[in-house]
Amino acid sequence: MICEKCKTENVEDSKFCRECGAVLKQDTEAHIVRALLYRRRGGGSGLGNAFSELTSALKIEPKNAEANYHMGKLMYDNAFLEDAIEFYKRAIDAEPGWADAHFATGLAYYRLCRIDEAIDCLEKAIILNPEYITPCYYAGVAYYHKGAVDKAIARFEKVIQRDPKFAMVYYHLGRAYTKKNMIDKAIEALEKLVAISPADSDAFFHLGFSYWKKGEDEKAMWALQKAIDLNPEDESSKSILKQLIR
Numbered sequence: 001m002i003c004e005k006c007k008t009e010n011v012e013d014s015k016f017c018r019e020c021g022a023v024l025k026q027d028t029e030a031h032i033v034r035a036l037l038y039r040r041r042g043g044g045s046g047l048g049n050a051f052s053e054l055t056s057a058l059k060i061e062p063k064n065a066e067a068n069y070h071m072g073k074l075m076y077d078n079a080f081l082e083d084a085i086e087f088y089k090r091a092i093d094a095e096p097g098w099a100d101a102h103f104a105t106g107l108a109y110y111r112l113c114r115i116d117e118a119i120d121c122l123e124k125a126i127i128l129n130p131e132y133i134t135p136c137y138y139a140g141v142a143y144y145h146k147g148a149v150d151k152a153i154a155r156f157e158k159v160i161q162r163d164p165k166f167a168m169v170y171y172h173l174g175r176a177y178t179k180k181n182m183i184d185k186a187i188e189a190l191e192k193l194v195a196i197s198p199a200d201s202d203a204f205f206h207l208g209f210s211y212w213k214k215g216e217d218e219k220a221m222w223a224l225q226k227a228i229d230l231n232p233e234d235e236s237s238k239s240i241l242k243q244l245i246r
């Protein structure tokens, strides 16, 4: 097992580290710390060892919030989403006010396309920690996914208030406004996006498309050409640009 202090690998069930002599504790906390070290190390053996450390932690304290949460993350990373949710829920049972655990549950539901459950969990994370913007972003994406475009826009606007440099939000906001036919607002969002991400061809495509919808042909040609320069395989931009040039 890995030493928490010097990170040397010791044989299983050692009492002391062979390198630095530190005591290799066997309590819940020590198992969790080692699990996180293994997880960071990654690879097959890192993940396997992280799993067995967390299993040991949960054997001692089955209801430990942190051990359940990290086990959930391990499951999530390995695409065992239903298992992840089970562990996250145990973490929440132990610590109902833990915003991260609600957020993580929401993400797992989102990846399973269980959108309503995802939204419930994400909203709970936001209530528990209103400063927490990532759940707010994903809540917006989830609302958009289920066609609740106004709610999506409200969530995205809130993210931008807190973090005006969160590029992906402008992308989603642009698409949401386009869906509502609010082309000026879409253009405004997408112009900000290309200012933050000047190498994103997809961003230029959506901006060009919005200019085109608005009838601003010259700006549309500029943005679409930019999209093609950044990604020569962008057939969507090419086909609109062809129509414009004609």
Ligand SMILES: [Zn+2]
Residues within 6 Å of the ligand: 003, 004, 005, 006, 007, 008, 017, 018, 019, 020, 021, 022
């Ligand atoms: Zn050591």
